[in-house]
Amino acid sequence: NAxxxxxxxxxxxxxxxxxxxxxxxxxxxxxxxxxxxxxxxGLRLIYYSxxxxxxxxxxxxxxxxxxxxxxxxxxxxxxxAAPSQTxxxxxxxxxxxxxxxxxxxxxxxxxx
Amino acid sequence: QQQVKQSPQxxxxxxxxxxxxxxxxxxxxxxxxxxxxxxxxxxxxLLIAIxxxxxxxxxxxxxxxxxxxxKQFSLHIMDSQPGDSATxxxxxxxxxxxxxxxxxxxxxxxxxx
Numbered sequence: 001n002a003x004x005x006x007x008x009x010x011x012x013x014x015x016x017x018x019x020x021x022x023x024x025x026x027x028x029x030x031x032x033x034x035x036x037x038x039x040x041x042g043l044r045l046i047y048y049s050x051x052x053x054x055x056x057x058x059x060x061x062x063x064x065x066x067x068x069x070x071x072x073x074x075x076x077x078x079x080x081a082a083p084s085q086t087x088x089x090x091x092x093x094x095x096x097x098x099x100x101x102x103x104x105x106x107x108x109x110x111x112x
Numbered sequence: 113q114q115q116v117k118q119s120p121q122x123x124x125x126x127x128x129x130x131x132x133x134x135x136x137x138x139x140x141x142x143x144x145x146x147x148x149x150x151x152x153x154x155x156x157x158l159l160i161a162i163x164x165x166x167x168x169x170x171x172x173x174x175x176x177x178x179x180x181x182x183k184q185f186s187l188h189i190m191d192s193q194p195g196d197s198a199t200x201x202x203x204x205x206x207x208x209x210x211x212x213x214x215x216x217x218x219x220x221x222x223x224x225x
Binding site: 041 | 146148154155210211218
């Protein structure tokens with residue numbers, strides 16, 4: 001099992017460009033999450049999907065959109081990147097106890 | 113009310129010593145309190161977790177102490193090792209239909225040999 005995989009690992013964008021971060025899990029988990037991690041701010045929830053076909057906003061959704069393509073895949077799209085979106089993005093999935101989320105390796109995004 | 117406050121921001125401990133990280137919360141609806149460990153360049157990984165009806169949970173050298181009345185919980189790392197050097201995050205689960213995790217801001221632990 002690969003667990004949670006994310007692509008790409010690194011990305012540099014110019015302000016105004018768009019891109020999609022991909023996430024897939026092979027653990028048959030129902031719920032999937034997108035977080036951003038910034039120094040001194042912990043992990044903040046951007047969007048989540050409690051089950052296939054549903055998505056909901058988290059704490060910091062502005063500037064992002066998501067798609068739960070199927071049970072395995074959950075993508076995060078930046079339509080018009082801004083320097084404030086420079087961050088490390090983590091995808092996570094969950095099946096079991098409420099807090100037991102499994103994280104991917106992250107995507108480091110720089111917007112210039 | 114949705115915040116989880118974590119301290120200290122950074123911690124230096126000698127090998128063999130005890131590392132203690134503290135967290136506090138306000139929302140009494142939180143129903144699950146995990147700790148995550150993150151090494152540089154990696155995603156966070158679940159280390160240990162506790163439910164609010166338990167006052168202590170121990171797994172090897174790692175112990176969570178939970179004080180429901182004070183709305184505080186802490187992670188103790190006994191016999192700290194250089195391999196424990198990482199960033200530690202406490203979190204609280206919101207419960208209900210959403211089951212979202214609220215994370216603390218993290219503690220960077222350095223264990224000196």
